[in-house]
Amino acid sequence: MVPTWRLRTAFARRLSAVYGTEVPAYTTLLDVTARINEETVRRDGHPGHLGGLDRVTAERHGAIRVGTPDELRQAGAVFAALGMHPVGFYDLRDGPGAVPVVSTAFRPLDAEELERNPFRVFTSLLTPDDRRFFDDGLARRLGTFLGRRTLFPPALLALAARAEDGGGLPDADADRFLTLATDAFALSAEPVDRAWYEELSRVSAVAADIGGVTTTHLNHLTPRVLDIDALYRRMTDHGITMIDRIQGPPRWDGPDVLLRQTSFRALSEPRAFRETDGRVTDGTLRVRFGEVEARGIALTRTGRTRYDALTAETDRRTAASDTTGSDAAADHAATARAVWEAGFPRTERLLATEGLAFFTYAPALTRPRDGRRPPDGLAALLDQGWLTARPIVYEDFLPRSAAGIFRSNLTRDTTRDTERTAAPYDADRLAAALDRPVHDPFARYADRSLTTLRQARRALGLTPT
Ligand code: OOG
Ligand code: NI
Numbered sequence: 001m002v003p004t005w006r007l008r009t010a011f012a013r014r015l016s017a018v019y020g021t022e023v024p025a026y027t028t029l030l031d032v033t034a035r036i037n038e039e040t041v042r043r044d045g046h047p048g049h050l051g052g053l054d055r056v057t058a059e060r061h062g063a064i065r066v067g068t069p070d071e072l073r074q075a076g077a078v079f080a081a082l083g084m085h086p087v088g089f090y091d092l093r094d095g096p097g098a099v100p101v102v103s104t105a106f107r108p109l110d111a112e113e114l115e116r117n118p119f120r121v122f123t124s125l126l127t128p129d130d131r132r133f134f135d136d137g138l139a140r141r142l143g144t145f146l147g148r149r150t151l152f153p154p155a156l157l158a159l160a161a162r163a164e165d166g167g168g169l170p171d172a173d174a175d176r177f178l179t180l181a182t183d184a185f186a187l188s189a190e191p192v193d194r195a196w197y198e199e200l201s202r203v204s205a206v207a208a209d210i211g212g213v214t215t216t217h218l219n220h221l222t223p224r225v226l227d228i229d230a231l232y233r234r235m236t237d238h239g240i241t242m243i244d245r246i247q248g249p250p251r252w253d254g255p256d257v258l259l260r261q262t263s264f265r266a267l268s269e270p271r272a273f274r275e276t277d278g279r280v281t282d283g284t285l286r287v288r289f290g291e292v293e294a295r296g297i298a299l300t301r302t303g304r305t306r307y308d309a310l311t312a313e314t315d316r317r318t319a320a321s322d323t324t325g326s327d328a329a330a331d332h333a334a335t336a337r338a339v340w341e342a343g344f345p346r347t348e349r350l351l352a353t354e355g356l357a358f359f360t361y362a363p364a365l366t367r368p369r370d371g372r373r374p375p376d377g378l379a380a381l382l383d384q385g386w387l388t389a390r391p392i393v394y395e396d397f398l399p400r401s402a403a404g405i406f407r408s409n410l411t412r413d414t415t416r417d418t419e420r421t422a423a424p425y426d427a428d429r430l431a432a433a434l435d436r437p438v439h440d441p442f443a444r445y446a447d448r449s450l451t452t453l454r455q456a457r458r459a460l461g462l463t464p465t
Helices: 004-022 024-044 053-060 069-081 111-116 137-148 153-164 172-185 194-203 205-211 227-235 301-319 327-345 348-353 378-383 399-408 427-433 443-461
Strands: 058-067 085-091 101-106 122-125 218-224 259-267 269-274 281-283 289-295 357-365 388-392
Touching: 004 024, 004 053, 004 058, 004 172, 004 218, 024 053, 024 218, 024 227, 053 357, 058 069, 058 085, 058 269, 069 085, 069 122, 069 153, 069 172, 069 427, 085 399, 085 443, 101 427, 122 205, 122 269, 137 194, 137 205, 153 172, 194 205, 194 269, 218 427, 227 259, 227 289, 259 399, 301 327, 301 357, 327 378, 348 388, 357 443, 378 388
Parallel strands: 058 122, 218 289
Antiparallel strands: 058 218, 085 101, 101 122, 259 289, 269 281, 357 388
């Protein structure tokens, strides 16, 4: 019997192998990432408090894009077999880098499962009923095209259902399941209908990538790096052109929070095209890319509001400056750092006591037994050495960075008529499509933190909260 978490680990490994053959720059990225991680551990010591090195080395997130609620539900069934559940709702249809999708991330929920293998897949659903992007006629034709394709073969879905019910699969079935699941996300050799792909591209490159082909594919696979600034420089030295900056919080002297990401465009990939006269020709498409990320501490809602305010303040200040090119990137980094130094706590302890970030708590084992009674407040418990706090790693995504990742890799802007009405999408509508609950990321972190705090307080003889 292969249990769920082993299926997940094997799936992540197989996808990584396939993606490496499809996108050679990904292999370079993995090599550089592994080297940087080793160097960082040698320099700074073990990153234990934000996940062990084994976890970090194996850690990946992928991104896929699907066209219909049915396809999303089926993707959800495949991921459920791997112990990955929908968490969070991301609406990427607004703002300067708007794309016609809404998204969730499939990932393990529990701490032990995350520690075993935290594989996650950012999954986006096309929104053809959003009239700002698609008119009636195009939406109807998209519906017809998508309704005819099958992304996940019935045999795969049958095995997925058995794996979900049974918490795993017998060896032979596991192998078959993993083969079918990996194949479902591999690039297809099927010719792309050029006219149809072009028509969709005029609306949105993302719409063409989703609705212009008969299969889905992994869009990127992202390793986790411990020093993303070093990685950025090293990849540039390898001759790979990175996007102009690292998205998310700046590099600074305080704690690493949330998520910092950067990416590079993959080279064009050879694809077969079907022309209007039926001939099949060779061509190229350039839609996939490489991405890497560094993960920090999960923020509470209050912490997140602070983060969003600091980001907005950085934007305001950089918009006022008139530098361009690499000067602009350096300027942005310096401005962001200054904004953070003025507005964000500089220590983990302050993040904990101000309720800005999530930690797990445990009674300190080292405290001398001096007959004193523990104080009641969190700050005093931490200061006087009664409790230790360990950061909870941020396991999710940032909508603004996601939009940046989408945008930085598009050659054409999406056409959007903001006079028309948006289609109403929210987490509930996504949950209905999935036929599964969409979990609230904040509630997951809060639960875990509070459970450990209650236990720790009980162990110290205090009232649980
Ligand atoms: C997903 C983009 C979002 C991230 O890391 O924020 C994403 C996509 O390109 O399909 O993967
Ligand atoms: Ni990504």
